Amino acid sequence: MFSYVFMQNAFIVSILISILCPCIGIFLVLRRYSMIGDTLSHASLAGVTIGLLCNQNPILGAFIFTSICGALIEFLRTYFKKNTDLILAIVLSLGVGTAITLISSGRLHANADAFMFGSILTVSGSDMIMVLIISIISVSAVILLYNEMLYIAYDEEAAKVAGVKVKLINYVFSILVASAIAVSIKTVGVLVISSMITLPVATALQLEKGFRLTLIFSVIVSMIDIISGLLISYYLNVAPGGFTALISVAVLAVVLLLKNIRNW
Amino acid sequence: MIKIEKLFFSYTGNPPFLLDGIDLSINHGDYVSVVGENGCGKSTLLRLILNFLKPTHGSVISEAKMVGYVPQRSESLNFGFPITVYEMLDSYRKLLKIDDKKIISETLSIFGLNNFLNTLVHTLSGGQTQKTLIARALIGHPELLLLDEPSTGIDIDSQKEIYATLKKLNTVNGITIVSVEHNLDAAIANSTLIYHMSGGKGHFCSPNRYAAEYLNNQKEVTSIV
Numbered sequence: 001m002f003s004y005v006f007m008q009n010a011f012i013v014s015i016l017i018s019i020l021c022p023c024i025g026i027f028l029v030l031r032r033y034s035m036i037g038d039t040l041s042h043a044s045l046a047g048v049t050i051g052l053l054c055n056q057n058p059i060l061g062a063f064i065f066t067s068i069c070g071a072l073i074e075f076l077r078t079y080f081k082k083n084t085d086l087i088l089a090i091v092l093s094l095g096v097g098t099a100i101t102l103i104s105s106g107r108l109h110a111n112a113d114a115f116m117f118g119s120i121l122t123v124s125g126s127d128m129i130m131v132l133i134i135s136i137i138s139v140s141a142v143i144l145l146y147n148e149m150l151y152i153a154y155d156e157e158a159a160k161v162a163g164v165k166v167k168l169i170n171y172v173f174s175i176l177v178a179s180a181i182a183v184s185i186k187t188v189g190v191l192v193i194s195s196m197i198t199l200p201v202a203t204a205l206q207l208e209k210g211f212r213l214t215l216i217f218s219v220i221v222s223m224i225d226i227i228s229g230l231l232i233s234y235y236l237n238v239a240p241g242g243f244t245a246l247i248s249v250a251v252l253a254v255v256l257l258l259k260n261i262r263n264w
Numbered sequence: 265m266i267k268i269e270k271l272f273f274s275y276t277g278n279p280p281f282l283l284d285g286i287d288l289s290i291n292h293g294d295y296v297s298v299v300g301e302n303g304c305g306k307s308t309l310l311r312l313i314l315n316f317l318k319p320t321h322g323s324v325i326s327e328a329k330m331v332g333y334v335p336q337r338s339e340s341l342n343f344g345f346p347i348t349v350y351e352m353l354d355s356y357r358k359l360l361k362i363d364d365k366k367i368i369s370e371t372l373s374i375f376g377l378n379n380f381l382n383t384l385v386h387t388l389s390g391g392q393t394q395k396t397l398i399a400r401a402l403i404g405h406p407e408l409l410l411l412d413e414p415s416t417g418i419d420i421d422s423q424k425e426i427y428a429t430l431k432k433l434n435t436v437n438g439i440t441i442v443s444v445e446h447n448l449d450a451a452i453a454n455s456t457l458i459y460h461m462s463g464g465k466g467h468f469c470s471p472n473r474y475a476a477e478y479l480n481n482q483k484e485v486t487s488i489v
Contacts, residue, residue, distance in 0.1 A: 030342065030345055030346075031342075146355075147355040147358045148359065150347075150351075150355050151355055151356065151359060153342065153345070154341070154345050154352070155335070155341060155342065157316065157335055158333065158356065158400070159359070160314075160316065161331060161333045162356060162359035162360055162404075163359070205346060208346065209346060209384075210346060210347060210351050210384065211345075211346050211348075211351050212351065214346045
C-alpha cells in the first residue's frame with residue numbers, strides 16, 4: 001500500500017493532522033467553542049472555491065479565508081455579547097453562501113467535491129509541503145503560547161490580571177483554528193473536520209487527568225483514529241474522512257464503556 | 265495605592281449610574297472591606313480597579329505594580345476543566361515571568377496544601393479551592409490584593425484560616441488588601457477600614473464604628489459617614 005506515492009503523502013498528512021487538530025481542539029472544547037470548529041470548517045469550503053477560482057492552491061485559499069472568518073468571529077463577539085450563537089450563524093452563512101455561489105457559477109478551474117468528503121488520492125506533493133509548513137508554524141505557536149492559551153481557556157480574568165493580551169491571543173487562536181482546518185481539509189473533508197478537532201479531546205477528557213496529560217492523550221487517540229481510519233478506508237475503498245469519524249466515535253464509546261465498567 | 269475620582273459607571277454608558285460619583289483613596293497598608301447590599305456595585309467597583317471595566321466618567325488610578333486577584337470562586341472557574349493544582353500555579357508563574365519554581369510550594373505551604381499538587385482543581389473542596397486561588401494570587405508577590413467575597417460558600421474552619429492569613433499578609437507582609445465582603449463579622453474583625461456602599465455612593469468608616477451601628481441595628485447600615 002505504501003508503495004503508492006499518494007498513500008505516502010496521505011500518511012504524512014494524517015500524522016500532521018493527528019498532532020495539530022487535538023492541539024487546537026483541546027482549547028476549543030474546553031472553552032465550549034466546539035461549534036466554532038464546525039462553522040469554520042464549513043466556511044473553509046468558500047476558501048477552497050476562491051482558491052480554485054483564482055487558480056491558486058485551494059489549501060492556501062482555505063487557510064486565508066478561514067483565518068478571516070475566525071477573526072470575524074472574534075470581532076463580532078463585541079457586538080453579540082449575549083447571543084454568541086448568532087455569530088456562528090452569520091459566519092456560516094457568509095462561508096457557505098460564498099461556496100455555493102462560486103460552485104454553482106461553473107467558473108471553478110477544478111472540482112471542489114474532493115474537499116467536501118476528503119480524498120487521499122488528491123493529496124499532491126505541493127499540498128503536502130503546504131500542510132507541513134502550516135503545521136510546523138501552528139504547533140510552534142501552540143508551544144510558545146501554551147500558558148497564555150491555557151489560562152484564557154481556564155480563567156480569562158486571571159489571564160488579564162497576569163498581563164496576557166487576551167484579545168490579541170484570541171485573534172492568533174482564530175488563525176490556529178483556521179490552520180488546523182486548512183491542513184485537514186483535503187484528506188478529511190469539510191464535513192467531518194470538526195470531529196477530528198473535538199472527538200479525540202472528548203475521549204481523552206474521560207481519563208480525568210491534568211491538562212498536559214489530557215493534551216498528550218488527545219494526540220495519541222487522534223493518531224489511533226486517523227491512521228487506522230486511513231488504512232482501513234483504503235482496503236474498504238471508502239472516503240477516509242467519514243470512516244475516521246466513525247472510528248473516533250467508536251473509540252470514544254469504548255473508552256466510556258471501559259470507564260463505566262471500572263467504576264461499576 | 266488607589267485613587268478614584270468622580271467615578272460614574274453604568275453598564276449601558278448612560279444614566280442611571282450604578283456608581284454615582286465615587287471618590288475614594290486607599291493608602292499603602294490599608295485593609296479595606298467593601299460592604300453593602302447585593303447589586304450596590306461592590307464587585308463592579310473591584311472590576312473597575314482591576315481595569316476589566318472602563319469608567320463611564322472619572323478616573324481610577326492604581327499605583328500597584330503587581331496585583332493579586334482572588335475572584336468569586338463560583339463565577340470565575342471553568343468547572344470540570346482538567347487542570348491540576350500544580351499546572352494552575354505553574355502556568356500562572358510562567359505568565360508572570362517568575363523563574364523561581366519554589367514560589368509554588370512556598371505559597372501552597374501557607375495553607376498546608378503541598379500534598380494536593382497533583383490533584384485536579386475541580387475535585388478540591390470549596391475551602392481548598394479558595395485557598396488555592398489565594399495562593400495563586402500571591403505568586404507574584406503582589407503589593408495589592410483584591411478579593412471578591414473570599415468566604416462565600418466555605419466552611420467555618422476554612423473561613424477562619426483564610427481571614428487569619430489575610431490579616432497576616434496585611435500586617436506582617438504589608439500587602440494592601442481590598443476585599444468585597446458579605447461576611448460583616450469578618451470585615452469588622454479584620455479590616456482597618458470599612459467602605460460601605462449604598463445608592464451608588466460609598467463612605468469610609470472605622471470597623472469599630474461600623475460594628476457599633478451594625479450590632480445596634482442588626483440591619484442595613486445607611487447613615488455612617
